[in-house]
Amino acid sequence: MSIPEVLFVCVHNAGRSQMAAALLQHHAAGAVAVRSAGSAPAETINPAVREVMAEIGIDLSREVPKKLTTDAVQASDVVITMGCGDACPVFPGKRYLDWDLTDPAGKPVAEVRPIRDDIDRRVRELLAELVA
Numbered sequence: 812m813s814i815p816e817v818l819f820v821c822v823h824n825a826g827r828s829q830m831a832a833a834l835l836q837h838h839a840a841g842a843v844a845v846r847s848a849g850s851a852p853a854e855t856i857n858p859a860v861r862e863v864m865a866e867i868g869i870d871l872s873r874e875v876p877k878k879l880t881t882d883a884v885q886a887s888d889v890v891i892t893m894g895c896g897d898a899c900p901v902f903p904g905k906r907y908l909d910w911d912l913t914d915p916a917g918k919p920v921a922e923v924r925p926i927r928d929d930i931d932r933r934v935r936e937l938l939a940e941l942v943a
């Protein structure tokens with residue numbers, strides 16, 4: 812049996828989708844295949860996002876924003892969008908969720924922590940559904 816594949820998508824793939832992918836990968840421990848991408852990827856990961864993830868022992872220093880591809884969407888069972896609107900391609904037979912999350916861009920670490928914690932809670936709920 813194949814493992815479920817999840818794709819997290821936001822515009823820049825520098826904050827929310829990177830945190831979500833890293834958290835799901837961490838909690839799933841190989842039980843779920845995880846990807847993230849952006850419709851208009853930034854140059855680098857948001858430094859405040861890297862910092863709040865490092866606080867909980869997750870290193871994003873080697874991650875880079877990736878461009879959203881049609882192939883990535885087609886390969887996924889669940890596609891979770893985070894504020895990318897119509898830029899995300901929609902395919903029949905996929906499960907789509909839209910997580911309404913504050914964009915951490917330009918925010919200080921103290922304001923990014925609650926976003927991380929909200930994503931962590933959602934990721935844990937999703938994981939419980941996927942590997943039930």
